[in-house]
Amino acid sequence: MEADEQCRCAFCKNDLPFSIPNHLVDELLNGNVVVFAGGGISTENPDHARDTFYRRIAAELKEDHNSSFPELMSKYCSQPDGRIKLIQSIKARFDYFVSFGEFYNRMTRFHRAISPMFMIKDVITTNWDDFFERECVLDAFVNDSDMPLWNASKRRLMKIHGSIRNLGSIVATEEDYKASERRLNNGVMGAQLKALLAQKTFIYTGYSLSDSTFLKLVHRLAKITYPNLRHSYFVSPHIDVDRLSKFPIPMTPIETDGAYFFEQLRVHVESRAGILPDHAFESCEELLDRVVDEHSSAANALSSCRHPLLVFALSYQDGLIHGLGRISRRKSTGEYHCCCHVSQLAQAYEMRAKEFRRKRDYWNASYAEGYRDALAYLLFTRDMHISIQPPLYGTHCGVDFRTLSSITRFPKKKVGAHRMVQAKRILAELTSSPEVLIPNHTPYL
Numbered sequence: 001m002e003a004d005e006q007c008r009c010a011f012c013k014n015d016l017p018f019s020i021p022n023h024l025v026d027e028l029l030n031g032n033v034v035v036f037a038g039g040g041i042s043t044e045n046p047d048h049a050r051d052t053f054y055r056r057i058a059a060e061l062k063e064d065h066n067s068s069f070p071e072l073m074s075k076y077c078s079q080p081d082g083r084i085k086l087i088q089s090i091k092a093r094f095d096y097f098v099s100f101g102e103f104y105n106r107m108t109r110f111h112r113a114i115s116p117m118f119m120i121k122d123v124i125t126t127n128w129d130d131f132f133e134r135e136c137v138l139d140a141f142v143n144d145s146d147m148p149l150w151n152a153s154k155r156r157l158m159k160i161h162g163s164i165r166n167l168g169s170i171v172a173t174e175e176d177y178k179a180s181e182r183r184l185n186n187g188v189m190g191a192q193l194k195a196l197l198a199q200k201t202f203i204y205t206g207y208s209l210s211d212s213t214f215l216k217l218v219h220r221l222a223k224i225t226y227p228n229l230r231h232s233y234f235v236s237p238h239i240d241v242d243r244l245s246k247f248p249i250p251m252t253p254i255e256t257d258g259a260y261f262f263e264q265l266r267v268h269v270e271s272r273a274g275i276l277p278d279h280a281f282e283s284c285e286e287l288l289d290r291v292v293d294e295h296s297s298a299a300n301a302l303s304s305c306r307h308p309l310l311v312f313a314l315s316y317q318d319g320l321i322h323g324l325g326r327i328s329r330r331k332s333t334g335e336y337h338c339c340c341h342v343s344q345l346a347q348a349y350e351m352r353a354k355e356f357r358r359k360r361d362y363w364n365a366s367y368a369e370g371y372r373d374a375l376a377y378l379l380f381t382r383d384m385h386i387s388i389q390p391p392l393y394g395t396h397c398g399v400d401f402r403t404l405s406s407i408t409r410f411p412k413k414k415v416g417a418h419r420m421v422q423a424k425r426i427l428a429e430l431t432s433s434p435e436v437l438i439p440n441h442t443p444y445l
Helices: 022-029 053-061 069-077 082-099 101-107 109-114 131-136 144-152 174-186 188-199 212-225 241-245 258-273 278-305 308-329 339-358 362-380 404-408 417-430
Strands: 033-037 122-125 139-141 156-159 201-205 232-236 251-255
Touching: 022 033, 022 201, 022 258, 053 069, 053 082, 069 082, 069 174, 082 101, 101 109, 109 131, 109 258, 122 131, 122 188, 131 156, 139 144, 144 188, 156 188, 174 188, 174 212, 188 212, 232 258, 241 251, 278 308, 278 362, 278 404, 308 362, 308 404, 308 417, 339 362, 362 417
Parallel strands: 033 122, 033 201, 122 156, 139 156, 201 232, 232 251
Antiparallel strands: none
């Protein structure tokens, strides 16, 4: 990935130009890529914060930097209530970073980069933080007892060093690492990790290749599976060639920042993979605000003029609002970035609408049409040059109603008999109480 001019500011200095291997692209498009993420992608990147957790603990103990990470944590825990103090320090560090948008946005740039890449189903991390859960809505697997549920999840996060959401699971000291090594060697989580290593293409990023527990596991696996070793990729702005050469699995280095790598990888495969662009979601959010306003106007109009078509317009708007709202809320999962998936959903709602129209159930048909149009709008707006907005009041009696006045002025005598009967029945139910109610379609069909 070439750049004409590279920014050298503190935030972008590691966004180095690079080339994307064709093999990696093919593996990604086939859903065969697993991301292995270390602390360098988030809180332990010195470009994100002034110091690392290791340096902070070393300063507190007045230690030099000759000890390994587990050794230093063991020394810290040897003091009275040391383990409790260590966990408190870890939690306080994460709470602090999350409380400041500037810190949090830097530390989650990587997570936001992979979030739309729906073809990445599995992430392995040594990180304790919950940024993958927050930004990518990945389901975390922390203990062996979680592993039977692996296939119940669509996108999975294996946390081999524990999680801040489960404080007792955190792996930090020498004793923790030994216990973790035993679990990975003999437990269900280790078996799943070894299966992924044997069958998938790994991208390592934010990781120093110095975790002895993981390295021992990889060395054993390489001996067992040799010569059928899967090729891997190592992404880092600082490549240690000597350390990389000792890794037992064949690996291609890519010298650039991890977040930048996935941002550019997304751009590179966007059209081939059918990844919907971010501006399409922004357009949906803008439309949602407008539909909510129009829905309020339609509700007020129903209270005053009782036009039968307003009943179906409100149901249509409910479908549009629910569809657009879900698209916005589920954006981080990558689910709605998949063009094929959204298209299939839109077709399914069109089939439901036809089914309801065949039964002359125009109330439910209008809702299904609204939900369909929300999905269709997301698809249409992937092209910034196309601006096709759905009729804000729906399509009834063969007419697209785009304004409130167009529907309130529509001659009632042109409303079909079956529509009129259903509208009158719904209106009668709403006016049976002292207070005039507004029809509301729940998110169910």
